[in-house]
Amino acid sequence: MRSLPARRIAAVALTAAASVVALAGPAFAHVTVNPGNAPQGGYTAVDFRVPNENDAASTVKLEVNLPLDHPLASVRTLPMPGWTATIEKSKLDKPIKVHGNDVNEAVSKITWTADAGTKIAPGQFQEFRVSLGPLPTDTDKLVFKALQSYDNGDVVRWIDEAKDGQPEPAKPAPVLALTKAASGDGHGVAATASAAPAADGHGHTDDAKDEAAADTKASDSTARVLGVVGIVVGVIGTAFGILGLRRKSSAS
Structure with a gap:
């Protein structure tokens, strides 16, 4: 006893x-944005990192919604073998100025769909790279609501926004934090971020x-x-x- x-x-x-x-x-x-922060006013490249959290199904589609309250004039996807990227644009209620020109529409959604035989299997993850800019200067974050679809029909909605003083939601939306730019290049674009890697003068x-x-x-x-x-x-x-x-x- x-x-x-x-x-x-x-x-x-x-x-x-x-x-x-x-x-x-x-x-x-x-589902997260990596890196998680970038300077305001500049261009940057980020990865939407998508882990497969289902032990019995595979991820075959990712939809990322871009905020139209802080539109991005330049959005480009990096080609990925086995995945087809589709970009949707929406007309803006109010045009924005980019390098002195009026921009009347912006990308509102990116959808990556797996080709036949391609998937994110259980225990795996995938990164979807996008270049974005110019990043807004009137907000400290961009929220990207995302939908992750599985081959068994399940859809996980990563759309909940975290609130100050509240626990993190169960399905938080990916967030890119925007920081004050240290300096500019004279054209309203921060010199500390780039939409693409710079060449070193030797083709690398x-x-x-x-x-x-x-x-x-x-x-x-x-x-x-x-x-x-x-x-x-x-x-x-x-x-x-x-x-x-x-x-x-x-x-x-």
Whole structure:
């Protein structure tokens, strides 16, 4: 009978460890914009990162809606083998000025559809690259509502907007944070961002910034995973330590 409390303690500890892992998992399953920030007024290239979170189906389509309250005059997709990108434009209620010219319409939606035999299978993810600009200067963020479609007919709607002081919604929309530009190039466009990699003078493109951002993202993800593993190991170790002390007391 004396061993019963120890068993209960061990069971509770293991349950707690499982809960920690379960809570840590969903944070990696969101559709996100990477990198997550860019300077106002400039051009940038971002990836819409789409993880497959369904264990029994594959992702075959992604729809990204671009905000028309802060329209983007230039939107271009990077060709991806196995995927067909379709761009839809909408007429603006009020034209915007871009480099002194009136722009009356803007891209309102991008749809990537998988070709036959192509998919994002369970346990995989895909990145869809887009160049955007000029980024608005009258807002601190752009919200891209997205729909992720699976080959079994399921559709996940990543459209919920986070609110200050409130928990993160279950299906948050991808958000690109806009920061104040440090300097301009004299044409209202920040010199710190570029819609495409710059050439180094030898025919090679400069992807150093993209690689640095990817390395930072990977490091952050690795740190989070290691933190979770450390908590789990600590909880399990404590449980078995208590169990050992209980057994020692019973034996004496």
